[in-house]
Amino acid sequence: MTAYAIGHIRPETMNEDILRYIETIQATMDPFEGRFLVHGNPVEVLEGAFRSDLVIIAFPDIERARAWYASEAYQEILPLRTRHIEADILLVDGVPADYDAAQTAARIGEAAGLR
Template sequence: MTAYAIGLQRPETMNEEILRYIEEVQATMDPFEGRFLVHGAEVEVMEGTFPGTLVVIGFPDIERARAWYASPAYQALIPLRARHIPGEIILVDGVPPGYDAHQTAAGLREAAGL
């Protein structure tokens, strides 16, 4: 099942460390079959507020997403980003093929006794 690394970021002023991070991050993802789906895109906020940009990286599964994040190559790059771009990084599983929200709602309804 596809998994995602999602970065919710509030970028600061561009500098050499951020550029180096951007130049080198793809090589850390390649061994884990990670690929950018969204990279630093400005968001169109429809509800609430979001003061930043978004990064979404897809991986074949959550194990590879975790392995990428924990890899020595990526861990070495994190300080370049973290010193200049505050935000959150999360890993999340996608839904399986054939996912049906109706079934999820039915299970939640039953569990809640509604």
């Protein structure tokens, strides 16, 4: 099942470290079949306040997402970002193609004694 690395990035002023990080991150993802789905695109805020950048990277599964993040290649470039940018980074499994939110609601309702 597809897994995602999601970055909630607080914007900073561009500098050489951040530029080098952006230039080299793809090479760290390639061995794990990671690919950007969202990277630096403007967000349209429909509810709430979101004053950050969003990055979403897809991996074939959660194991490869974890392996990428822990890899020597990624850990080597990580300080280029963390020294300059505040961020929340998450790994999460996606849902299967046949996912049905109504079935999830039914399970939640039963577990909470609401149905």
